[in-house]
Amino acid sequence: MTLPRIAIDAMGGDEGVRVMIEGAALARRRHDRFNFLLVGDETRIKAALEDHPNLRGASEILHTDGVISGEDKPSQALRRAKGTSMGRAIAAVKAGDAGAAVSSGNTGALMAIAKLTLRTMPGIDRPALAALLPTLGDNDVVMLDLGANTECDSRNLVQFAIMGAAYARVATGREQPRLRLLNIGTEEIKGTELLRDAAATLKAAAGDLAMSFDGFTEADKVCRGDVDVVVTDGFSGNIALKAVEGTARFVGDLLRRSFSSSLRSKIGFLISRPATELLKHHLDPNNHNGAVFLGLNGIVVKSHGSANAAGVANAVAVTARLLEENVTERITADLARVGEASLRMPGNQEERA
Incomplete structure (x- = not known):
């Protein structure tokens, strides 16, 4: 049976690739019912994966060159989205290549890209x-x-x-x-x-x-x-x-x-x-990390930009539960x-x- 996948924006957040990968690895040890699509700079992701063989065997890497910075305005992020780790992670949800996306990046940019890419559910005006x-x-x-x-x-x-x-x-x-x-x-x-x-x-x-x-x-x-x-x-x-x-x-x-x-x-x-x-x-x-944009045709979870590995793992756990419990269908x-x-x-x- 093919396990559902969670797309991780590996380049988002203040702490960089290492913490995002470490957090995903910790989440994988706790929740082995999901695989991961790691989106970002392939070289840096592979280097971070060296210390986490459990995650390496349960992941696919999607290389991107672009990164949405904390200073990018939503309008700037929308123009650049297609070539960025944040944009490609959300696009993977729309394409069905992932069941949900997690990012520690710019909140305004994440909201704008998610809303434009996934659109709001019927009956919902705003996420x-x-x-x-x-x-x-x-x-x-x-x-x-x-x-x-x-x-x-x-x-x-x-x-x-x-x-x-x-x-x-x-x-x-x-x-x-x-x-x-x-x-x-x-x-x-x-x-x-x-x-x-x-x-x-x-x-x-x-x-x-x-x-x-x-x-x-x-x-x-x-x-x-x-x-x-x-x-x-x-x-x-x-x-x-x-x-x-x-x-x-x-x-x-x-x-x-x-x-x-x-x-x-x-x-x-x-x-x-x-x-x-x-x-x-x-x-x-970090023990309460993971906020979800409700009302979209797909699940997108925002991890705090300064989250440590445990915080990222908690955001992934929130994402996994939302997927397992079909919260979008419930809404x-x-x-x-x-x-x-x-x-x-x-x-x-x-x-x-």
């Missing part, structure tokens, strides 16, 4: 960037949009909710995910008109969509553990995500500084080491279930035009 965030509960929370769309109308938010709920069923195993819209308060009267319009539609359609719509939540409650999906526009979502990441770094740095400030604190660190290691695991972004089924008519929102930009 959204979704990621799993750790919580105080026994579940991760799916949050979207995290930056793909800085401006959204109520129709977009409803579509994001449908996609986020489908992802949450895969990620958390909860058949009726608890979903809330990010707002400045939890009361029904809070927020903008488009948020209230989206809330009204989701409340009416929640039964058809097999989700539990719980109204609004605030940014300080996202990681509390009592919600499975948080939906927002990309502008607010990106700010919220960076605030969470910044807080995690602050807490980690503060702990390191505190435990090294005196001999007594160093002894305290040794005593509390099991607890601090658990905290470190939860705060390390299609949910869209069909709710029906196009119920998604025609009063705030729809096309209706206002």
